[in-house]
Amino acid sequence: MPVVLSRDGTHGPVVHSLNQTARDRGIRGGSRIVDVQAIHPDLHVEAADIEGDFILLHRLVHWSRRWCPWTVKDADDGLVLDVTGCAHLFGGEAALLRDICQRFAMQGLTARVAMAPTRGAAQALARYGPAQIICTSQDVAQVLSPLPVVSLRLDTQTARLLDRLGLKTIGALADVPRVALMRRFANMAADRNPLILLDRALGNTADPLNAPPDQICFMARSRLAEPVINPVPHVKGLVEDLCGMLAEAGLGARRLRFTIYRIDGEYRTVQFAIARASRDPVHILRLFDGKLDSIDPGFGFDLLTIEATDTEQVSLIQDGLDGKRDASADVAGLLDRLVARLGQGKVTWPIWVETHKPERMEGRVSTLHGGPSDPPTLIRERPIRILKPPEEVRVIYAVPEGPPSQFRWRRVVYQTVRHAGPERIAPEWWRDRPGTRLRDYYKVEVQGGRRFWLYREGLLHDGRGDAPRWFLHGFFV
Amino acid sequence: MANDSTYGQVIHLPKRKVSAPQDVNVLKMRPTLMDVLPIGSADPAATGFVLSLLPDATGPVLWVQDYLSQRENGHLFAPSLKAHGCDHPVLQVTVSHPRDVLWAMEEGAACAGLAAVIGEIHGGPSVLDFTATKRLAMRAETSGVPVYLIRSGDPGGLSAARMRWRVGALPSLSHPHDSRSPGQAQWDLELFRARGRPPGRWVARYDPAASTAADRLRLVSRAVDGAMDTGDQPISNTTGK
Numbered sequence: 122m123p124v125v126l127s128r129d130g131t132h133g134p135v136v137h138s139l140n141q142t143a144r145d146r147g148i149r150g151g152s153r154i155v156d157v158q159a160i161h162p163d164l165h166v167e168a169a170d171i172e173g174d175f176i177l178l179h180r181l182v183h184w185s186r187r188w189c190p191w192t193v194k195d196a197d198d199g200l201v202l203d204v205t206g207c208a209h210l211f212g213g214e215a216a217l218l219r220d221i222c223q224r225f226a227m228q229g230l231t232a233r234v235a236m237a238p239t240r241g242a243a244q245a246l247a248r249y250g251p252a253q254i255i256c257t258s259q260d261v262a263q264v265l266s267p268l269p270v271v272s273l274r275l276d277t278q279t280a281r282l283l284d285r286l287g288l289k290t291i292g293a294l295a296d297v298p299r300v301a302l303m304r305r306f307a308n309m310a311a312d313r314n315p316l317i318l319l320d321r322a323l324g325n326t327a328d329p330l331n332a333p334p335d336q337i338c339f340m341a342r343s344r345l346a347e348p349v350i351n352p353v354p355h356v357k358g359l360v361e362d363l364c365g366m367l368a369e370a371g372l373g374a375r376r377l378r379f380t381i382y383r384i385d386g387e388y389r390t391v392q393f394a395i396a397r398a399s400r401d402p403v404h405i406l407r408l409f410d411g412k413l414d415s416i417d418p419g420f421g422f423d424l425l426t427i428e429a430t431d432t433e434q435v436s437l438i439q440d441g442l443d444g445k446r447d448a449s450a451d452v453a454g455l456l457d458r459l460v461a462r463l464g465q466g467k468v469t470w471p472i473w474v475e476t477h478k479p480e481r482m483e484g485r486v487s488t489l490h491g492g493p494s495d496p497p498t499l500i501r502e503r504p505i506r507i508l509k510p511p512e513e514v515r516v517i518y519a520v521p522e523g524p525p526s527q528f529r530w531r532r533v534v535y536q537t538v539r540h541a542g543p544e545r546i547a548p549e550w551w552r553d554r555p556g557t558r559l560r561d562y563y564k565v566e567v568q569g570g571r572r573f574w575l576y577r578e579g580l581l582h583d584g585r586g587d588a589p590r591w592f593l594h595g596f597f598v
Numbered sequence: 599m600a601n602d603s604t605y606g607q608v609i610h611l612p613k614r615k616v617s618a619p620q621d622v623n624v625l626k627m628r629p630t631l632m633d634v635l636p637i638g639s640a641d642p643a644a645t646g647f648v649l650s651l652l653p654d655a656t657g658p659v660l661w662v663q664d665y666l667s668q669r670e671n672g673h674l675f676a677p678s679l680k681a682h683g684c685d686h687p688v689l690q691v692t693v694s695h696p697r698d699v700l701w702a703m704e705e706g707a708a709c710a711g712l713a714a715v716i717g718e719i720h721g722g723p724s725v726l727d728f729t730a731t732k733r734l735a736m737r738a739e740t741s742g743v744p745v746y747l748i749r750s751g752d753p754g755g756l757s758a759a760r761m762r763w764r765v766g767a768l769p770s771l772s773h774p775h776d777s778r779s780p781g782q783a784q785w786d787l788e789l790f791r792a793r794g795r796p797p798g799r800w801v802a803r804y805d806p807a808a809s810t811a812a813d814r815l816r817l818v819s820r821a822v823d824g825a826m827d828t829g830d831q832p833i834s835n836t837t838g839k
Contacts (some may be wrong), residue, residue, distance in 0.1 A: 448657055448711030455660075455709040459691060459702055468691050471676045483676050485690070493658060493687030496677045505649075505682060506642045506672035531639070538769070541779030566780035570769040571641060596672060598646030598682065598783045598804070 123161060126169035127154050137169040174198075183336060188221065191332040196274070199247065201240055203330045218253050237261060240330065241322030245272035245291075262323055266292025273318040279306075283315065294319060339366050339374070339429035348384045348421030352413050357406060359427045364402045373398030373435030377405065381416065382424040389416050393461050394489055397453035398433035404454050408461040456488045465489055473497050477546050479594070480509060501544060502564070504574045504595030511592035514575065518591075521581040524563050528575065530593050535567040543577075558585050564597060572597035629653070629744035631735035633759035636750050637766030640671050643785045644765045648716055648746045649682040650804045650814045657713040659686040660706035662699045667720035668692060671750055683806065683814055686713045696723045700730050707737035707745050715745045722752035732758035762791040768801060787817070 123143035127134040134154040143164070148157055158164050178194055185192045188211065191203035204217065211217040218234045225232035235246035238258040242265055246254050249272040256264045265272075268291050271280045288294045294302075294315060302316045311317050321328040341362035343355050356379075367373060377393045393408050459468045469485035470493050476482055482497070516528040524540040542563035558579030566572045574595035579585055632651075636644040652659065661674060676688055691702050696719045706715040715738075719726055731747070735758050738745040747759065766786045773781035787802040789795075800817040808814045 451709050451711035452658060455705055455711070456689075458705055463691065463693055463698060463702065467693055468689070470687065470689060473677070479675070488689070493689075496680055499677055499681065502681070503678040504642070504675055505645055505678055507675045508672045539773075539778055539780045541773075541776065564780060566770060569638075570767040570784070571638065571643075572767065572770065572780055572783065595675065596640065596642040597780075598642050598649075598785075 122163065122165060123148065124165045124167065125154070125157065127166050128169045128171060134166075137171070182333070185221075186335070187224075188217065191330050193330050193332045195240075195244055199244055201244065201330060203240075203332075204236070214255050215253075218255065222253070237264075239322055239324045240328050241273065241318060242324075244274070245322060248272060258324060262292075262295065265322060266290060266295065270294055270315070273315060273322060275315055275318065276313050279309070279313060279315060291319065291322070295323070337370065339363060339370070339372070339432060340426055341366065341428075342424065342426040345423045345425075348423045350418045350421050352381055352416065352418065352422070352425060355425050356409055356413070356427075357402075359425060360402045360405050360409075363427050363429060364400045364405065367400040367429060367432065367435075370432075371434065372429075372432040373400045374405070374429035374431070375433050376429070376431035377408075378428045378430050379409075380426045380428070381418065381422040382426075383419040383422040385419055387419060389418075391416055392430075393457075394465075396456040396460070396489060397450070398435040399454075399457075400435060404457070407458055410458075411462055460488060470494070471496070476549065478549065479503060479507060479546075480511075502597075504597045507574075507595035508593060511576070511594040514591050514593045516575070516577075516591040518577075522561070522577075525565060525575055525577075525591065528591065528593075530573075535571075535573070537565045538568055540565040546576075556585050558583065558589070562594070627760075629738055629742050630760040631731060631738050631745045631747065631758070633731070633757050633762040634746060634748050635752055635754075635762070635764045636671075636748065637764055637786070639751060641750075641765075641767055642671070643767045643783075644748050644750070645671075645674075646682060646783065646804060647763070647765045647785055647787065647802070647815075648748060649679065649684050651744070651746065652684055652686065652714050653744060655713045657686065657711050658689045659684065659713050660689050660691065660702070660709075660715045662691045662693070662702045662706070662715070662717045664696050664699050664719060665692065665694050667718040667748075667750055670720050671718065671748075681806065682804065683808075697725045700725060700734070703734060703745060703747070704737055707734055707743050708741050710741045710743060712743050715743055716748070717746070718748045718750065720749075720751045722749060722755050726755065728756040728758055731756075734758075735760060759791075760793045761789060764788040764790055771803070 123140065123146055125139040125143050125148065126137040128137040129135075130151075130153065132153065136148060136150050136152050136154060136157060138150060139148055146161060148161070148164075154166055158166070174197070178197070178200070181200060182192050182194050185200055185202055189202050189204045189207040193201050195201045208214045208217045211220050214236055218236060221234050222232050233247050233252065235243050235250055235254045235256070237243035237246055237256040238261055242256060242261050245265060245268055246256060249268045250264070254264070270283050270288060270291060273291065275283070283289075283294065288297065299316065306314050306316055317326065320326040341359045343359055345355070349355075363374070375395050375398050377395070379391045379393075380388050382388045391409075391412050393405075393412075395405075395408070399405065456468065465487045468488050470488055470491050472484045472486045472491060472494060473496060474481055474484055475497070512530065514528045514530045516525045518525045522543075524537070524542065526537050528535055528537070540563050543561035544563075546560045546562060548557035548559060560576040560578055562574060562576045564572060564574055573593060574597065575591060575593055577589045577591050579589040581589060634644045634648055663674075674688070674690070679688060693699055693702065699717055699719055703715050703717040706712055726749070734745055734747070765788075768784040768786045770783050771781040773779045782803055784801055784803045787800045789797050789799070791797065799820045801820060802818075803816050805814055805816050
């Protein structure tokens with residue numbers, strides 16, 4: 122059954138990749154899904170997970186370091202392994218290729234492998250050559266010559282140009298005098314220039330591998346001789362080990378994961394986030410306060426790990442000459458402890474929104490995602506506290522637009538003595554629902570001296586409901 | 599003269615001049631824990647009073663509330679803090695249980711990078727006992743971070759706070775441009791328990807034009823009754839027998 126994966130193209134979905142049956146039917150990658158479906162009604166189409174592929178390939182790069190120390194990603198669907206001096210560890214070159222194929226097959230992946238003295242030749246042979254070919258430096262030109270020029274990884278324009286010139290194989294390209302090729306492609310970048318790519322494939326110019334460094338995993342573990350129930354006595358040693366590792370690497374942890382592996386095969390984790398990268402064991406230990414009570418040890422556990430899942434460079438901060446510590450470090454440590462115990466949503470900085478509606482002016486952002494910012498300058502006097510949502514009050518006022526003379530809030534009747542206002546705040550038509558009524562705000566002072574912020578919602582005959590209602594929105598000092 | 603009353607006991611008041619309570623400059627004292635008890639329910643006078651006490655030190659202010667006090671007293675409206683003399687960034691912590699409020703306040707009180715710690719607990723729960731306040735006071739005195747505890751709806755529990763205030767609203771001053779509208783706010787301020795200074799009662803108002811924190815509060819003594827001297831004894835009524 123033909124199966125294709127689709128991705129979004131410029132004019133609708135196009136074929137991203139396809140299986141052998143589909144290829145045999147003559148379907149090509151890059152053609153439009155609707156066209157292909159019209160020709161092959163039994164075609165099975167699935168959406169491609171390009172991001173997932175990318176992540177998997179990235180992980181495979183590091184996984185394939187089991188064979189050799191230098192591995193790198195090749196385009197979107199390949200790996201290049203520099204196995205110079207490694208093949209004998211696996212019983213020779215042919216055995217190494219077999220081993221690679223087997224190991225990938227065990228993961229459910231089909232691998233096309235080829236071995237060649239240069240990177241360009243190896244990737245061309247793996248994609249376009251016979252299966253599991255091993256090519257030596259003597260016969261590289263000969264093995265490459267029947268392959269199409271596209272296998273040099275030319276872009277489509279250059280490939281079409283060479284095709285039009287009649288240079289269809291690498292052998293034909295290699296036979297063209299160098300001077301002519303050099304002159305024709307003089308302005309082309311090195312990674313697209315057919316002459317340079319050819320030289321690299323044939324080993325005439327160097328093409329070194331720039332392998333990404335190994336990801337260092339900062340993890341401290343402690344194996345116990347017997348299962349235990351209480352993790353607390355073991356945490357200190359683990360944290361100190363981890364901080365030692367981080368100190369050696371000059372890094373600090375931003376995220377930590379503490380795991381216990383229970384004897385019934387389950388595991389339980391506790392995670393922390395730290396506002397400012399830290400490798401201070403005292404600080405990290407304090408984050409554990411109260412967290413370990415909630416961890417369920419089951420019938421006991423015999424392995425504990427703590428892992429820094431996210432690390433950052435940390436610079437040591439020197440204490441001032443006056444003996445004072447850096448205050449911002451203190452505050453960052455405080456934030457961590459508050460967030461670790463209370464949760465992210467409970468510890469917040471204010472953020473500001475430009476609006477006239479008082480209840481919308483202020484938003485909250487978690488301390489892990491934002492910092493303090495300066496508040497906007499208020500033009501009018503605003504209360505120090507507001508009720509969210511505003512509470513409805515029963516008001517006696519001079520209809521239609523008089524100030525309140527008496528109101529009842531939370532079962533207490535207040536007599537107004539003085540008032541300021543009204544201040545009209547209109548609804549924001551670009552955001553509010555249609556039919557939202559305007560508000561007339563009054564600052565009133567009642568007998569005894571308390572000062573309230575009341576508003577009347579709407580006018581008497583504004584066509585948006587019946588008699589206006591009154592709300593208490595805030596308190597002035 | 600004293601014994602001739604037939605209606606009840608007579609108390610001798612001292613003959614000395616009735617002295618007004620000394621003007622306390624609360625900011626001159628060491629940073630410590632202060633209790634502020636609002637007189638009415640949902641009265642933000644306590645908030646205004648605490649804000650006017652905030653020191654000039656840089657650093658954020660930690661503001662801890664429980665949900666109950668947030669619902670009863672309203673949310674803090676941070677944009678208008680600046681108008682009340684608080685230039686510090688305000689780190690808000692909102693938790694459901696007063697126990698967590700006390701824990702967060704203690705953590706904050708131990709952190710010298712903060713300018714101040716303000717906590718609000720409504721209703722005087724049982725976790726807010728003498729021990730809890732004593733811990734707060736000692737932490738504050740060790741680290742030098744002032745801690746203010748707003749206890750709304752409190753029936754009057756024990757507290758180890760070094761100063762305990764009762765704050766309520768008073769009718770405001772007259773508005774300079776509009777006689778019908780409320781003017782500058784005034785508070786009724788009562789220091790009912792303090793270590794090392796006599797209690798007193800003042801009419802306070804906030805002065806936004808003051809340059810330093812020490813001058814922000816304007817305190818005016820209230821007219822008070824004479825206090826009893828230590829030697830003053832009620833004279834027993836013997837005439838009726």
